[in-house]
Amino acid sequence: xxxxxxxxxxxxxxxxSNDDRDAxxxxxxxxxxxxRIWHTADELPRETAAAVVPGGFSYGDYLxxxxxxxxxxVMGAVIDFAARGGLVLGICNGFQVLTEAGLLxxxxxxxxxxxxxxxxxxxxxERTETPFTSRCAPGxxxxxxxxxxxxxxxxxxxxxxxLEANGxxxxxxxxxxxxxxxxxxxxxxxxxxxxxxxxxxxxEHAVEPLLGSTDGAxxxxxxxxxxxxxxxxSV
Amino acid sequence: xxxxxxxxxxxxxxxxxxxQMCERLLANPLIESYSIELARV
Numbered sequence: 001x002x003x004x005x006x007x008x009x010x011x012x013x014x015x016x017s018n019d020d021r022d023a024x025x026x027x028x029x030x031x032x033x034x035x036r037i038w039h040t041a042d043e044l045p046r047e048t049a050a051a052v053v054p055g056g057f058s059y060g061d062y063l064x065x066x067x068x069x070x071x072x073x074v075m076g077a078v079i080d081f082a083a084r085g086g087l088v089l090g091i092c093n094g095f096q097v098l099t100e101a102g103l104l105x106x107x108x109x110x111x112x113x114x115x116x117x118x119x120x121x122x123x124x125x126e127r128t129e130t131p132f133t134s135r136c137a138p139g140x141x142x143x144x145x146x147x148x149x150x151x152x153x154x155x156x157x158x159x160x161x162x163l164e165a166n167g168x169x170x171x172x173x174x175x176x177x178x179x180x181x182x183x184x185x186x187x188x189x190x191x192x193x194x195x196x197x198x199x200x201x202x203x204e205h206a207v208e209p210l211l212g213s214t215d216g217a218x219x220x221x222x223x224x225x226x227x228x229x230x231x232x233x234s235v
Numbered sequence: 236x237x238x239x240x241x242x243x244x245x246x247x248x249x250x251x252x253x254x255q256m257c258e259r260l261l262a263n264p265l266i267e268s269y270s271i272e273l274a275r276v
Contacts, residue, residue: 063260063261064263067260067263071260100263106265107263107265107266109266154265154266155265156265
């Protein structure tokens with residue numbers, strides 16, 4: 001039996017990124033090739049089947065988290081890739097970058113507590129028909145860590161209603177477990193087309209039993225499944 | 236507070252440039268408001 005093909009999932013790296021190697025490790029563990037792409041690159045590798053914008057920091061996060069990174073050369077390539085239907089996952093600072101870039105709705109504000117939070121949180125999977133959650137069961141509870149100071153996702157009532165109606169609210173914090181004051185307990189949101197997802201929790205930190213949870217593998221594994229499919233479709 | 240120095244004497248041109256800077260980078264209009272004050276230096 002031949003091995004499943006390893007799709008290329010490009011991991012973007014900004015000055016200040018610090019979860020890029022964790023993302024690379026997790027993706028490679030789960031069956032992808034995951035080259036790290038420096039922020040000055042103005043294109044992604046030709047074979048890229050998905051892109052991950054990882055956590056950490058970017059350009060000092062001056063003005064607002066992700067506001068400067070959004071104008072980096074590599075983000076031009078990511079925006080083009082997403083516009084062509086490419087799969088893009090933003091984790092934590094990556095989520096902030098993608099909202100600043102306009103690839104995802106809403107914005108991330110400082111945590112309601114004004115304190116940095118770093119702990120495992122329970123999440124509920126609201127949508128499973130996405131490229132990022134296909135390995136999950138509807139309503140499944142996942143345990144994945146968060147570590148952020150600016151994770152309070154915001155949308156006004158009108159936008160929140162639209163996103164709810166469109167099925168773009170993919171992950172929520174379990175009832176009573178919202179770590180940052182995020183509106184509607186939203187932990188992860190997609191774009192309207194469904195090919196871009198951002199989330200504050202770190203699936204790459206929950207892929208091996210040693211890390212306390214393997215639930216993050218469901219998210220990253222779903223992405224790799226979808227990347228593999230897009231690879232097969234492009235042959 | 237953000238100070239921006241522009242090499243122009245044209246008030247309209249300066250306002251237009253600053254509006255664009257605020258909308259695209261200096262503020263996130265979804266969660267932030269801004270106001271612009273012009274002064275000749």
